[in-house]
Amino acid sequence: MTKAQQRYSTPKSKNIDEGNPVWFKPIMFGFLLLGLIWILVYYLSSARLPIAVLGDWNLLIGIGVAMVGFLMMTNWK
Structure with missing residues (x-):
């Protein structure tokens, strides 16, 4: 290696985002x-x-739970 090559080395990024944690995808799905x-x-x-007492609110609960999964998808890397 020449002295110029020794002086310059590629910068190492310390803030590498490696993606989501292991538990993210199973929870999302x-x-x-x-x-x-x-x-x-x-x-x-x-x-x-x-839950029979809730009646049609069961639809809102199901959609709400699925929406949590969809919102998690926006952060999936």
Whole structure:
């Protein structure tokens, strides 16, 4: 190596973003599937399940859980 090459080396970035933690994708897909399953169970049970007292609010809960998964997707790297 020449002296010029020894003086210059490629800068090492210390702030490398390696992506999401290992638990991120399973949690994200879990929320998406849980929301879908919640809505499917509501429709297939003719509004008797998962929580009969809530009635049509079960749809909002299923959509809300799925939305958490969709919002997590925006941070997926």
